[in-house]
Every structure is written in structure tokens, then in C-alpha cells.
Amino acid sequence: xxGTRPAGQHTVRQHNAALVLGAIADGPGTSRAGLSAATGLxxxxxxxxxxxxxxxxxVAEGEPERRVGPGRRGTVVSLSPTGPHxxxxxxxxxxxxxxxxxxxxxxxxxxxxxxxxxxxxxxQRVSAFLRSARxxxxxxxxxxxxxxxxxPGVVESSSGLVRLAPNLGWRDVDLADRLGETFTVANEANFxxxxxxxxxxxxxxxVHVSGEIxxxxxxxxxxxxxxxxxGAGGEIGxxxxxxxxxxxxxxxxxxxxxxxxxxxxxxxxxxxxxxDLISAxxxxxxAAAVAVATAAGHLGVGLSTVxxxxxxxxxxxxxxxxxxxPWLREPLLAELERRVPSTAWSPVRLVRSSLGTRAAxxxxxxxxxxxxxxxxxxxxxxxxPSDQDARGR
Amino acid sequence: xxGTRPAGQHTVRQHNAALVLGAIADGPGTSRAGLSAATGLxxxxxxxxxxxxxxxxxVAEGEPERRVGPGRRGTVVSLSPTGPHxxxxxxxxxxxxxxxxxxxxxxxxxxxxxxxxxxxxxxQRVSAFLRSARxxxxxxxxxxxxxxxxxPGVVESSSGLVRLAPNLGWRDVDLADRLGETFTVANEANFxxxxxxxxxxxxxxxVHVSGEIxxxxxxxxxxxxxxxxxGAGGEIGxxxxxxxxxxxxxxxxxxxxxxxxxxxxxxxxxxxxxxDLISAxxxxxxAAAVAVATAAGHLGVGLSTVxxxxxxxxxxxxxxxxxxxPWLREPLLAELERRVPSTAWSPVRLVRSSLGTRAAxxxxxxxxxxxxxxxxxxxxxxxxPSDQDARGR
Numbered sequence: 001x002x003g004t005r006p007a008g009q010h011t012v013r014q015h016n017a018a019l020v021l022g023a024i025a026d027g028p029g030t031s032r033a034g035l036s037a038a039t040g041l042x043x044x045x046x047x048x049x050x051x052x053x054x055x056x057x058x059v060a061e062g063e064p065e066r067r068v069g070p071g072r073r074g075t076v077v078s079l080s081p082t083g084p085h086x087x088x089x090x091x092x093x094x095x096x097x098x099x100x101x102x103x104x105x106x107x108x109x110x111x112x113x114x115x116x117x118x119x120x121x122x123x124q125r126v127s128a129f130l131r132s133a134r135x136x137x138x139x140x141x142x143x144x145x146x147x148x149x150x151x152p153g154v155v156e157s158s159s160g161l162v163r164l165a166p167n168l169g170w171r172d173v174d175l176a177d178r179l180g181e182t183f184t185v186a187n188e189a190n191f192x193x194x195x196x197x198x199x200x201x202x203x204x205x206x207v208h209v210s211g212e213i214x215x216x217x218x219x220x221x222x223x224x225x226x227x228x229x230x231g232a233g234g235e236i237g238x239x240x241x242x243x244x245x246x247x248x249x250x251x252x253x254x255x256x257x258x259x260x261x262x263x264x265x266x267x268x269x270x271x272x273x274x275x276d277l278i279s280a281x282x283x284x285x286x287a288a289a290v291a292v293a294t295a296a297g298h299l300g301v302g303l304s305t306v307x308x309x310x311x312x313x314x315x316x317x318x319x320x321x322x323x324x325x326p327w328l329r330e331p332l333l334a335e336l337e338r339r340v341p342s343t344a345w346s347p348v349r350l351v352r353s354s355l356g357t358r359a360a361x362x363x364x365x366x367x368x369x370x371x372x373x374x375x376x377x378x379x380x381x382x383x384x385p386s387d388q389d390a391r392g393r
Numbered sequence: 394x395x396g397t398r399p400a401g402q403h404t405v406r407q408h409n410a411a412l413v414l415g416a417i418a419d420g421p422g423t424s425r426a427g428l429s430a431a432t433g434l435x436x437x438x439x440x441x442x443x444x445x446x447x448x449x450x451x452v453a454e455g456e457p458e459r460r461v462g463p464g465r466r467g468t469v470v471s472l473s474p475t476g477p478h479x480x481x482x483x484x485x486x487x488x489x490x491x492x493x494x495x496x497x498x499x500x501x502x503x504x505x506x507x508x509x510x511x512x513x514x515x516x517q518r519v520s521a522f523l524r525s526a527r528x529x530x531x532x533x534x535x536x537x538x539x540x541x542x543x544x545p546g547v548v549e550s551s552s553g554l555v556r557l558a559p560n561l562g563w564r565d566v567d568l569a570d571r572l573g574e575t576f577t578v579a580n581e582a583n584f585x586x587x588x589x590x591x592x593x594x595x596x597x598x599x600v601h602v603s604g605e606i607x608x609x610x611x612x613x614x615x616x617x618x619x620x621x622x623x624g625a626g627g628e629i630g631x632x633x634x635x636x637x638x639x640x641x642x643x644x645x646x647x648x649x650x651x652x653x654x655x656x657x658x659x660x661x662x663x664x665x666x667x668x669d670l671i672s673a674x675x676x677x678x679x680a681a682a683v684a685v686a687t688a689a690g691h692l693g694v695g696l697s698t699v700x701x702x703x704x705x706x707x708x709x710x711x712x713x714x715x716x717x718x719p720w721l722r723e724p725l726l727a728e729l730e731r732r733v734p735s736t737a738w739s740p741v742r743l744v745r746s747s748l749g750t751r752a753a754x755x756x757x758x759x760x761x762x763x764x765x766x767x768x769x770x771x772x773x774x775x776x777x778p779s780d781q782d783a784r785g786r
Contacts, residue, residue, distance in 0.1 A: 154734060164734050172738070205622045219702075221622060228704025229598045229614060232735050235701040240694050240732060242636060252732050301633050305698050308628040309612075311621025339633060339645050341547060341557050342625050345565070 014377040016041060020049045021079075021376045024059055025103070028078040035077075050077055056380050057083045057143075058103065058372070079103040084145035084379060086368030087133055090188060090361035091126060091151050093117055093167045093213045098133040099361040102142070103369055105198060109136045110358065118169055123178045130179070145372050145379055148364030149175060150188035152214050157231025160185045166250055167214050184367050190225055190234065191363030192355075193218020196316055197225075198366055200359075201351050203314050207306050208353065209236065209299070210319030210360075211265075215257045219310060226310070237261075241301040256302040260295040262320050268294060274320055281327050292327040299328070300335020307340045307348055318353040325352040407770040409434060413442040414769045417452055418496075421471040428470075443470055449773050450476045450536075451496065451765070472496040477538035477765050477772060480526055481758030483581060484519060484544050486510055486560045486606045490751060491526040494758040495535070496765070498591060502529045503751065511562055516571045523572070538765050538772055541757030542568060543581035545607050550624025553578045559643055560607050577760050583618055583627065584756030585748070586611020589709055590618075591759055593752075594744050596707050600699050601746065602629065602692070603712030603753075604658075608650045612703060619703070630654075634694040649695040653688040655713050661687060667713055674720050685720040692721070693728020700733045700741055711746040718745040 016039075023038040024030065032050055036043045053059040060080035083103050090097040094116050100109040113129060130147070137144045153165025162173040162185065176182045193208035197220050209217045217236040219226040227233045237257040238250050245254025258264065262274065268291035271277040280288035303315055315336075317325050333350055337343045353359060372379045409432075416431040417423065425443055429436045446452040453473035476496050483490040487509050493502040506522060523540070530537045546558025555566040555578065569575045586601035590613050602610045610629040612619040620626045630650040631643050638647025651657065655667065661684035664670040673681035696708055708729075710718050726743055730736045746752060765772045 163738055166734070228702070229706060230704050230735075230739070233702060233704040235704075235734070238701060238732065238734060239698050240634070243634060243694050250734060301636050305632050306702060308631060309621070309626060309699060309702055311623050311626040311628075313622060339631065341559070341628070341631060341643060342623075345556055346623070 011377075014375060016045060016049055017053070017376045017380075018374060020046055021053060021058060021373055024053075024077055025079055025373055028104075029062060029076045031076050052380065053077075053376065054080075056376075056383070058376055058379070059083070081106075082142055084369075084372050084383070085137055085140075085142045086365040086372075087137065087144045087147045088191070088361040088363070088365030088368070089126065089130060089133065089147060089149045089183075090191075090364060091117060091122065091149065091168070092188075093152060096126060096129045097358060097361040098129065098136075099358065099365045100133065100137055100140070100142075100144075101362065101365040101369060103372070105366055105369060107362065107365075108140060108142070109133075110361070111136070112358075118167075122168070127179055143383065145383065146184065146368040147181070148184040148186070148191065148367045150191045150360040150364040151175075151185060152188050152216065154232045154235060155185050155187050157227060163232065184364070184371070186364070186367070187216065187218070187234070188360035189216025190218040190227065191361070191367065192216070192318055192359035193220050193234075193316075193363070194225060195355055195359040195363035195366060196220075196318065196353055197223060198370075199362070200353055200355055201314075201316060203316070203349075203351070205312050206314040206316050206351070207234075207303065207310070207312050208316040208318050208359075209303065209321060210317075210353075210357075211260065211295075211299075211321045212262050212319050212357070215261055217306065219306070219312065221310065221312065236302055236306060239302040239305055241298045256298060259298040260302070265291050265295045265324075267291075274323060278323060281324075289327065292324055293331045296328045296331035297335050300332050301339065303332070304336055304339030307336065307342070311342065313346065314349040314351055316351045316353050318355065318359055319357050322353045322356065325350075404770075407768060409438060410442055410446070410769045410773075411767060413439055414446060414451060414766055417446075417470055418472055418766055421497075422455060422469045424469050445773065446470075446769065447473075449769075449776070451769055451772070452476070474499075475535055477762075477776070478530055478533075478535045479758040479761030479765075480530065480537045480540045481584075481754040481756070481761070482519065482523060482526065482540060482542045482576075483584075483754035483757060484510060484515065484542065484561070485581075486545060489519065489522045490754040491522065491529075492751065492754040492758045493526065493530055493533075493535075493537075494755065494762060496762055498759055498762060500755065500758075501533060501535070502526075503754070504529070505751075511560075515561070520572055536776065538776065539577065539761040540574070541577040541579070541584065541760045543584045543753040543757040544568075544578060545581050545609065547625045547628060548579050550620060556625065577757070577764070579757070579760070580609060580611070580627070581753035581757075582609025583611040583620065584754070584760065585609070585711055585752035586613050586627075586709075586756070587618060588748055588752040588756035588759060589613075589711065589746055590616060591763075592755070593746055593748055594707075594709060596709070596742075596744070598705050599707040599709050599744070600627075600696065600703070600705050601709040601711050601752075602696065602714060603710075603746075603750075604653065604688075604692075604714045605655050605712050605750070608654055608695075610699065612699070612705065614703065614705065629695055629699060632695040632698055634691045649691060653691040653695070658684050658688045658717075660684075667716060671716060674717075682720065685717055686724045689721045689724035690728050693725050694732065696725070697729055697732030700729065700735070704735065706739060707742040707744055709744045709746050711748065711752050712750050715746045715749065718743075 019039045036046045057080045062076045088099040095114045097112045154163045207219045215237040219234045238255040241256045242254030248255040248258035269288040412432045429439045450473045455469045481492040488507045490505045547556045589601045600612045608630040612627045631648040634649045635647030641648040641651035662681040
């Protein structure tokens with residue numbers, strides 16, 4: 001699972017720390033008395049937990065609470081802007097991206113380096129990039145609580161192994177072993193969907209689809225990522241949308257990625273880059289319009305499958321598809337209506353993501369933060385060993 | 394949700410009754426002392442619950458427990474064979490089926506009547522069939538706790554409304570309103586998958602696919618039915634396996650049902666019935682073999698989608714597909730291997746259902762029983778009103 005630590009023996013201390021920190025995250029600028037009311041814990045317990053969270057710079061004290069009427073004004077607390085940060089790294093086919101977020105999910109630094117990663121040297125390159133990202137955090141004077149890594153491939157949730165990343169030429173890659181440290185590794189589309197859940201349209205149920213060189217999807221059901229039985233669910237890049245179509249890099253024919261991926265759209269439109277394609281679309285170029293409509297048809301066939309199987313009421317277009325949304329929308333909706341019986345009584349909602357092409361790396365960084373918020377005691381134990389003596393069972 | 398009652402304010406009494414009855418179902422022939430050990434409830438509580446369950450004939454006393462060593466031998470209890478029964482009704486396109494099961498899930502009576510149900514008279518016919526099935530139960534001297542109805546269509550879980558059953562020509566049909574009583578209505582493929590879960594291969598995660606006139610699938614993840622966001626999930630009949638193929642009755646083209654349904658296989662093979670087809674296959678008839686292999690290819694395209702999206706490790710072939718399994722197996726597995734990247738490290742298991750063509754109606758009857766076992770207190774309240782005074786909060 002992404003974004004939460006594996007279930008374990010949670011002590012009362014762990015539970016209370018998570019409860020109080022969660023209440024602070026939900027209502028920044030609350031007094032200890034307010035937290036007591038919000039959590040049902042005694043003021044003494046809240047104060048003790050808050051003091052420890054302040055000690056580890058997870059929480060910071062702010063201006064005294066404004067209050068109308070009598071009574072002592074309590075000092076308010078909020079998530080600390082200098083506290084643990086989450087570092088996200090995305091290994092794209094032709095770029096590396098990093099993103100550093102604070103406890104509130106605010107982006108503090110980001111970087112992108114373009115280069116073809118379809119080379120064995122990619123691991124050295126990622127290692128150097130990671131060092132550079134850590135230096136950014138040092139320069140900002142903030143600690144890094146953990147690193148989330150987004151990869152364009154299938155990740156087995158039990159092992160963290162990248163089972164298959166065809167566009168990178170990877171098979172059974174153990175990043176922890178290759179890079180000498182542990183990460184939260186997940187499929188880039190899953191991280192992008194989580195970023196959309198945390199910072200985007202606020203829909204509880206949606207499929208997030210983004211099209212770059214590969215096509216990835218992340219499916220969110222009831223505000224949680226749907227990962228299938230063994231963590232490799234939500235794979236839509238190789239849905240067969242034209243089973244007798246041209247061969248795909250995976251060995252099958254007419255996969256969604258082959259028929260509606262960025263490379264195919266650019267090829268059909270005779271454009272070099274997505275910027276060129278958009279200029280052509282804006283200028284009313286016929287070939288460009290036909291290329292996007294053709295891709296929209298294939299995307300509609302593939303997404304109809306997802307909607308029919310999951311009964312999911314909304315599609316969020318991310319990445320390059322978000323940029324192409326004005327031209328994709330109508331042909332895509334038409335194909336969905338034709339192929340999804342349930343649109344007769346409940347139409348599919350089509351939403352354009354506001355997160356842009358950096359959603360995946362933001363989700364990777366955010367997953368680290370969500371893990372700290374879900375179990376601050378674990379962060380205290382692993383990052384503040386000097387606090388050891390103060391800890392009980 | 395099928396098989397359990399909607400969540401409500403469960404009292405301690407409700408909880409204890411379900412706990413004790415569940416322990417009896419799991420270990421028939423257990424003494425009150427054994428139930429106390431199994432549930433953690435006091436012997437006094439267990440005795441009081443058991444007495445009430447015996448009073449309503451949910452549980453029956455049997456032979457004294459055999460015991461080696463000293464101590465009083467306790468009387469053992471089991472689910473009562475004359476207790477509440479579940480009645481399942483299946484409304485097929487060309488048949489009506491009924492099935493009566495006891496608390497252990499054992500089939501006590503079943504009936505099938507063949508007739509084309511694509512007529513407005515279907516509701517009268519179902520009503521008469523239901524009366525006849527109830528008379529069977531009366532003749533056996535057993536009470537009917539409820540009726541599950543399996544339909545070949547999309548059922549909205551919140552309303553119980555049959556939103557769409559194209560092969561019956563139904564749109565927004567309220568069976569409770571049409572027939573003047575309430576039922577547990579669900580898609581036949583979902584009921585069939587539950588029957589497979591309860592009485593079949595004992596797999597925790599699988600997709601059950603059955604092909605008759607329509608093609609239905611039920612998806613079981615972690616021993617529970619996956620119904621998608623609004624209860625209409627798992628629809629695979631209209632997955633586009635040949636998007637530019639011949640028109641389907643739904644208005645789209647090349648749907649799985651159109652390309653790999655029973656009618657298409659028979660047409661391609663030049664056979665009248667499934668029995669004829671199987672005779673031809675056994676005789677080594679070429680046209681029959683090609684027809685089944687062609688359908689297997691399309692089925693592989695459709696199922697690859699399900700496996701890629703859900704990461705589900707097993708496919709159970711039910712209904713007509715179970716009968717055709719020896720001829721479907723190889724071409725189907727080949728297509729799955731070609732289309733599902735994860736087969737490289739974890740092959741898809743293909744299992745033939747042992748439940749035959751009556752799985753759906755058995756699941757419909759079983760859902761009633763599961764609901765009684767999950768909340769016996771509700772059954773006592775609604776079916777044994779004379780017990781009213783004995784009940785607390």
C-alpha cells in the first residue's frame with residue numbers, strides 16, 4: 001500500500017500521536033484545548049503529545065488564538081514548515097524529476113533533467129540526481145523523512161520490485177538494492193492519481209489517465225488507490241483497443257499505448273512536440289485534429305472497459321491528455337456513451353487535471369508525508385533516536 | 394451488497410446471535426461449551442442464544458458429543474435442516490430456474506422451465522413460477538426466509554432497480570413493484586461468482602465468467618464480490634474485443650458477447666445446440682474446433698483486460714464455458730499470456746467450475762441464507778414476531 005505504513009502493533013502512544021497530528025493537519029491553528037475537543041483525549045495527554053511533536057519539529061507553535069469572550073487564550077499549533085519533508089523522484093523514460101514537499105504538501109523545490117533513461121547508466125544517474133535533491137533540502141535546512149520513487153512500470157506491492165517497465169527495458173529491478181537505500185516505490189500513474197486525490201478535484205471515485213510515452217492509469221475508489229490483488233492493478237497501457245492493429249513494444253497488437261500514446265498522436269499529426277501539436281490544433285490544422293480525435297476514439301474504447309468493469313463515475317485527464325483536453329473531450333465522451341451501457345442513466349464525468357505533468361512526482365513526495373502523518377511515532381523513533389529514553393511501550 | 398444485510402445499529406444481542414450461529418455453521422456438531430470456547434462468550438450467554446436459535450428452528454440439537462476422558466458430555470448443536478430456507482429464482486432469457494437451499498447451502502429442490510422470456514408476460518410467468526417454488530417448500534414443510542432473484546442485467550445496488558437487461562429488453566424495471574414483494578435482486582453473473590466462492594474452488598480472488606446468450610462476469614477479490622462504485626461493476630459482456638467488428642445488440646460494435654457468446658459459437662460451428670457442438674468437438678469436427686478457438690481468442694482479449702486492471706490471479710470458467718473448457722483452455726491461455734504482462738512472473742490460473750449452469754440460481758438462494766447467518770436476530774424479528782416480548786434493545 002502507498003501512503004501508509006504497513007499495519008503493525010500500534011501502541012496507544014502511536015495511536016494518540018497520529019490522532020493529534022491528524023487533528024492539527026485538518027485544522028491548522030488550533031489550541032491544545034481545541035485539539036482535546038477534536039480528539040476526545042484529555043488536555044494532559046494532548047499537551048504531552050504536542051510537546052513531543054514540537055520537540056521533533058513536526059509541529060510549531062504560532063500566534064495566540066483569537067477568542068471572543070472570557071478565558072485564557074491558548075497558543076495555537078500547526079504543522080511545522082521546517083519539519084520533515086517528503087522527497088519524490090520520478091524516473092521517466094526521457095527525464096528525471098524531483099519534488100520536495102513540506103508536511104502540508106506544499107512544494108518547496110522541484111527539478112527536472114531531460115535525458116534518455118533507456119540505458120544501463122540510469123541507476124548512476126538517479127543516484128546523482130538523488131544526491132542533488134538531498135542537497136536542495138539541506139540548503140533549505142529541512143530534513144528529508146523519506147523518498148518516494150515513481151516508475152513507469154508494474155511494481156509488486158509485497159516486494160517493492162519493479163516487475164516490468166517496458167519503456168525503460170526493466171525486468172525485476174530492485175531499486176533499493178541498486179541504489180543502496182530503501183524507497184517507497186510505485187507506479188507513476190498510481191502516484192499521479194494519489195496527487196489528484198490529495199490536491200486535485202476532490203472526487204472520491206475516479207480513474208486518472210495520463211498519456212506520455214506510456215499510458216498509465218490510477219484508479220481511486222472510495223478515496224483509496226485500487227491496486228488489484230497483488231498491487232499491479234490499474235494497468236491500462238496494454239488494453240487491447242485494436243486487437244488486430246499494429247504491433248506494440250510489448251509483443252501484443254493494438255494496445256492502447258500504441259494507438260493513443262503521445263508518440264502515435266504526434267506521428268499522425270506530423271508534429272515534433274506536444275507544443276507544436278497544440279499550436280497546430282489552435283490554428284485549426286486538420287491533420288492535428290484528426291490525430292487527436294483518432295486517439296480519443298481509442299482512449300474511449302479503453303476507458304469504456306475501465307468504467308464498465310469498475311463502475312467508476314469520473315475520468316480525470318492528466319499529463320499530456322490534460323493539455324489536449326479541449327480537443328479530446330467530445331470524441332472521447334461520444335465513444336464512452338456508445339460503449340458504456342450505464343451512461344444511459346448516469347453519464348461519465350470528464351475532468352481535466354490541474355496538476356500538470358508533475359503529478360506523479362508530487363504524489364511520490366506526498367506519499368512520504370502521508371506516511372509520517374499516519375504514524376508520527378515511527379518517524380520519531382527512526383529519526384530522533386535521542387528521544388529514545390522518553391518513549392514507553 | 395449481496396449476501397449481508399445493510400449495516401445498521403447492531404446491538405450486542407444481534408452481534409452475539411450472529412457470532413454463535415457463525416460458530417455453529419463453521420463447526421457443526423459442537424457443544425455449548427465448545428461454542429463458548431470458540432466465541433469467547435460465557436456459557437450462560439451461549440446457552441441463552443442457543444435456546445433462542447433452537448426456538449426459531451435455526452439450530453437443532455443432535456447426538457451427545459463423543460468425548461474421551463472424564464466430564465459430562467454436552468449435547469451438540471448444528472444448523473437445523475428444517476430451519477429457514479433460501480429460495481433462488483433465475484430469470485434467464487429462455488428459461489426460469491428455481492433453487493431451494495437449507496441453512497447449510499444444500500440444495501433441497503430445484504426446477505427449470507424453458508420458455509422465451511423476451512415478452513411482457515414474463516412478470517406473470519415469474520409470479521406463477523415463484524408460487525410453484527413456494528409450494529415445493531411447503532410440501533417439504535420448511536419456511537422460506539427470503540427470495541434472491543438473478544437477472545441477466547445491470548442492477549443498481551442502492552435501489553435494487555434492474556437498470557438494463559438488454560437480452561430481456563428491460564430498462565429500469567422494479568421487480569418488487571412488478572411482483573408485489575421484495576427480493577434480493579442481483580446480476581446473475583455476480584450470484585454465480587458467489588456460488589463459486591461458497592461451494593466451488595475455494596479461491597480467494599478470481600473472475601468467474603460464464604457464457605450463455607449473454608456473457609456475464611463476477612469478480613471476487615479477497616473473498617468478497619467486487620461490485621464497483623455503484624454496484625454495476627464487473628460488466629464484461631460489452632467489452633470491445635473487436636472495436637470495428639459486427640454490430641452488437643447494445644448499439645456498439647464487436648462486443649465480447651457478440652464475438653464469443655454461445656449464439657456466435659454455435660453459428661460459426663454450424664451447430665444447433667451446445668450438445669450438438671460438443672458432439673462435433675468430440676468427433677474432431679474442424680468447423681467446431683475453429684469456432685471455439687475463435688471465441689477463445691476473443692475471450693482472451695476481454696479477460697486480459699480484467700486481469701490487467703484487477704491483477705486477479707485466476708479465471709473460473711462457468712456455464713457453457715465450463716462445458717467447453719477442454720477446447721477453450723489452450724487458445725485462451727495463449728491469448729492471456731500474449732496480452733497480460735504480469736503472466737511473465739505469475740501465470741493466470743484457469744479453473745473449470747464444477748457448479749454447472751445452475752450456479753447463478755444457487756448463488757441467489759445462498760445469498761438469502763448468508764443474510765440469515767449474518768444477522769439471525771433480523772430473521773427472528775421479522776419471522777418470529779411471537780418472540781417479540783423476549784427481545785431487548
